[in-house]
Amino acid sequence: MEETRSDQRHALIIGGGIGGLSAAIALRKKGFKLDVIERDPEWSVYGVGIIQQTNVVRAVAELGILDDYISSGYGFDHVKIFAPNGMEVAHVPQPTLVEGYPAGVGIGRPALQKVLGDATTRAGANVRLGLTVSDIEDTGTLVNVTFSDGTNSSYDFVIGADGVYSDTRKRIFPDIPGPQFTGQSVWRYNFDRVEDVQGLWVYNGAPGVGLVPMGPDIMYMYVTTPEPDNPHFAPSTLAAEMRSRIENHPSESIRNLASKITDNSGVVYRPLEGMMLEGDWAKGRIALLGDAVHATTPHLGQGAGLAIEDALVIADELSKSDNVEEAFRNYRNRRFDRCNYVVKNSLAICMGQLGKGPAIDNSKATAEMYQIVAEPI
Ligand SMILES: Cc1cc2nc3c(=O)[nH]c(=O)nc-3n(C[C@H](O)[C@H](O)[C@H](O)COP(=O)(O)OP(=O)(O)OC[C@H]3O[C@@H](n4cnc5c(N)ncnc54)[C@H](O)[C@@H]3O)c2cc1C
Known part of the structure; x- marks a missing residue:
């Protein structure tokens, strides 16, 4: 553990998901004292997988947990694009950013949660489950928090990593509109891995279909479909x-x-929503990260990756300055362009698929995204 002047500073992270846990690991590495609260007493996540691109492998290496992460998923080095009839039309290599490791990874959400959760507790963060915030007051020098169990604590700063419907965002920016439904939804399901599927396979056309390996024996399929009326489907x-x-x-x-x-029970259905917080990402001593500020649709497979990168950058900035507000401003300035690029370009692909915008060439969009996210954070 790096020992720095941050040792004396005490922080709260609201939300024990991908971004919150990554922030906890990154901040503990810098020596901050940390509480993490998670609303869900079971700390559960749903059972399909997630695509992690080349920049995420680099970010996870920086968190110091790359071996556990790679061994919990399925490493690969390419994306294959197919015409709807199954004819291969492009093979997009992924740049390798960490020598000796795969370029990209498919991983089950529960497996990723376990890798991040274990590392968070190992790093010495105090994780409290089944807890949320009832009241929060920024005095200008401290943040006083009352929790849903009636207890109180004071912190030097607070990070809201509480996802797309972030209560923390609503508290500090009550007038910001929430996420908007795009008109498209995604269906996901796990299968035994088909032997040939050794990278991300994307089928063009409508519906959009993708196959993602997430272990030697398992892969998942996603299917994107227009659902303009945002219907509700009975589980049965x-x-x-x-x-x-x-x-x-x-x-x-x-x-x-x-x-x-x-x-x-194996089908995971989700209407796709997006939002980008164009203004500040912090107010006083309370900052936001991950989906709470930039909830992207999944068309470039980057939402979780961005949250992990946010975590590294916010920890870096906080460790470099005793001025929390300045650190939060620098964090937002370092992150805004990349996150905005991913949110806007993912949405453009979505709109193209819905016929509400120009059709986007998947292989070009993917190759361009790889180039952009390969830049240092
Ligand atoms: C259909 C779909 C497919 C996706 N596929 C990919 C992909 O392939 N690759 C990729 O990189 N990204 C993907 N994403 C995006 C990715 O899931 C998110 O970007 C990522 O989960 C964001 O992490 P987060 O920590 O910000 O939020 P979350 O992962 O949502 O975590 C928020 C946590 O905060 C907790 N919480 C919420 N409110 C409170 C509260 N008030 N108090 C305490 N705790 C609270 C929640 O229980 C949760 O644990 C996809 C998203 C969708 C919708």
Whole structure:
């Protein structure tokens, strides 16, 4: 553990998800004393996976947990793009940013949560589950927090990493509009990994389909579909609903997989929403990170990666300055352009797929994104 002058400073992180836990690990490395609170008493996440791009492997290396992370997922080095009928139309190599390691990773959300959660507790952060904030007051020199169990504590600063519907954002910026539904939704389901699927496979067309390996024996499929009326589906209908969207897919492999979607409880359905906080990302001694400030649609597979990078940058800035507000400003300035790029370009792909904007060439967009996120954070 690095010992720095930060040793005396005490911080609270609200939200024990991907961004909050990464921030906890990064801040503990810089010597801050930390409490992390998580609303969910079970600390649970849903069971499909997540794509982690080349910049995320570098960020996880900086957190110091790369070996655990890689061994919990499936490393790969390319994206294959297919025409709807299954003909391969592009092979996009991913740049390797950490020598000796895979360029990208597919990983189950529970596996990622375990790697980050174990590292957070190992690093000495005080994690409290089933707890949220009832009241928060920034005095200008400290932040006084009352928790939902009636206890109180004071902190030098607070980080809200409480996701897309962030209560912390609502408290400090009550007038900022929340996330907007795009008109598109995503369906996900796990399968035994098909042997040939050794990287991210993306099928162009409508619906958009992707296959992501997340372990030697397991992969997941995502299917993006227009759902303009934002319907609600009864849990008992989810498998049939997902199947119906791809059972006539032009690719025989996708049709074969469709027939195996039979378990309603295995289908994860999610309307896609997005938001970008264009103004400040902090007020006084309370800052936001991850989806609380830049909830991107998943079309470039970068939302979680951005949250992990935010964590490294905010910890770096806080360790360099005793002036919390200055550190928060510098953090936002270092992060804004990249996050804005991902949110705007992901949304453009989504709008192209919905016919509400120009169609975006997936292979070009992916190659450009790799170039941009390879830049240092
Ligand atoms: C369909 C879909 C697919 C995606 N696919 C990818 C992908 O392939 N690759 C990728 O990089 N990203 C992907 N993302 C994005 C990614 O999931 C998010 O960007 C990431 O989870 C953001 O992390 P976070 O920590 O900001 O928020 P979260 O992961 O949402 O964590 C927030 C945490 O805060 C807790 N919390 C909330 N409110 C409170 C409160 N008031 N008090 C205490 N705790 C609270 C929550 O319980 C949760 O644990 C996808 C997103 C969606 C919707």
